[in-house]
Amino acid sequence: MYHVDITADLNDEDETGYVWTFLDEARDPSQIKPGSLVVAGDEDAAAICQVIDLTPAGDGTIVHLKLLPGLVDDYRALVERALAS
Amino acid sequence: MPGERIEQRSRLRAERPPSTATLVIRGGRDTPDKLRSHAQRTARAWSLDGQPLLGISVFAVLDIPLDELLRRRFTSFRTIYLPTVARLAEHGFGLLATGQRPHFTIHLHRADDQELTHLLTALGAPQPNPQYARSAVWREES
Numbered sequence: 001m002y003h004v005d006i007t008a009d010l011n012d013e014d015e016t017g018y019v020w021t022f023l024d025e026a027r028d029p030s031q032i033k034p035g036s037l038v039v040a041g042d043e044d045a046a047a048i049c050q051v052i053d054l055t056p057a058g059d060g061t062i063v064h065l066k067l068l069p070g071l072v073d074d075y076r077a078l079v080e081r082a083l084a085s
Numbered sequence: 086m087p088g089e090r091i092e093q094r095s096r097l098r099a100e101r102p103p104s105t106a107t108l109v110i111r112g113g114r115d116t117p118d119k120l121r122s123h124a125q126r127t128a129r130a131w132s133l134d135g136q137p138l139l140g141i142s143v144f145a146v147l148d149i150p151l152d153e154l155l156r157r158r159f160t161s162f163r164t165i166y167l168p169t170v171a172r173l174a175e176h177g178f179g180l181l182a183t184g185q186r187p188h189f190t191i192h193l194h195r196a197d198d199q200e201l202t203h204l205l206t207a208l209g210a211p212q213p214n215p216q217y218a219r220s221a222v223w224r225e226e227s
Contacts, residue, residue, distance in 0.1 A: 009123040010161065011112055011142035013184045015096055022126065045113045047161040056088035058129045070220040071161060 002046035002072060005031065005038040008065065010045055018052055018064040032063055039072055040065050048075055090132040093190075098182035105171035108146040109180075109189070110154065112162030114211050117201040124196040133181070133192075140181065140190035141204065145170070147187045154187070155216035163217050166208040176207035 005028075008021035019040065026032045032051055040049040049065035056062075103109075113119075120141060128137035146154055151167075159165060170180065173191065180189040193200055 009113075009126065009142060011144070012123070012127070013142065013188045014091075015184050017185045020130070022129065025126075041161070042113075042119070045162050058088070058090045058131075060129070062130060067158075067161075069160070071218055074220050 001043050002039065002041065004041050004043070004046050006040050006063065006065075007042055008040045010041050010047055010067070014064075016052075016064055018066055019049065020062050020064050022058075023054060023061040023063050026063070037068075038065070046072055048072060090137065091130060092132050092135070093138055093181065093183055094134055096183070098186060100182055100186065102180065102182075103145045103147060103170050103189075105169065105174065107170045108151060109143045109166075109168055109170060109173065110146065110151075110159065111141070111143045111166040111208060112159045112164075112214070113166075114164050115166070115205060115208065117198055117205065120201045120204060121196055124193050124201075127190065128196075131183075138181075138190070139193040139196045140183070141193065142184075143180070143189050143191055145180075145187040145189055152216060155214060156219055159214055160216050160219050162214050164211040165214045166211055168207060168209050172209065173207050176203055178204060178207055 006026040014020050023029050034051050034053050036051045038049055039046050048068045052064040052066050054061050054063055124139045127140040131138040178191050181192050183190040
């Protein structure tokens with residue numbers, strides 16, 4: 001069960017080739033900035049993504065997300081390894 | 086500042102529809118509520134011929150083998166759906182060539198309970214993704 005920063009359907013892509021979702025689906029939209037790393041998806045399927053850009057569309061703002069390789073758990077293990085004394 | 090919905094008609098890829106035998110991938114384990122939420126998100130952002138476009142994203146196995154596409158794009162999904170184009174069509178669902186090849190959008194008409202339940206039936210049973218967790222991140226041996 002994941003607690004994501006921004007809800008998205010990780011199957012969604014547009015002509016940019018990036019995953020997209022709406023900014024107002026973020027837990028804290030102020031943290032969603034180009035270059036930020038976030039956990040995107042839903043409680044069942046999530047991935048680490050990099051925010052690419054924010055674009056007005058429809059009645060809100062679309063966030064483009066670059067899927068990064070690996071599972072969320074892999075990044076936790078990576079950080080724990082790096083910080084281990 | 087909010088903008089207009091993104092009209093998809095002029096953006097649809099000009100390519101032949103995939104053959105009926107083509108496999109279609111959708112990652113995840115869906116429910117009617119999840120599908121409704123995803124379809125409504127698409128309709129919020131996209132339009133088709135001026136009308137909100139209710140749709141669900143899938144990828145077709147066209148230019149690269151299934152396992153390669155799963156490895157490139159679906160490693161974070163424990164389960165996947167893998168219907169054929171024919172199976173979707175038998176249930177009345179057509180594909181729009183949206184985004185970059187091989188992404189497609191299953192075009193819905195109402196996204197109500199009946200249609201979404203019907204779509205779940207068309208997607209078939211979720212199955213284990215053989216490329217799940219095939220990570221590019223170095224993992225300690227346990």
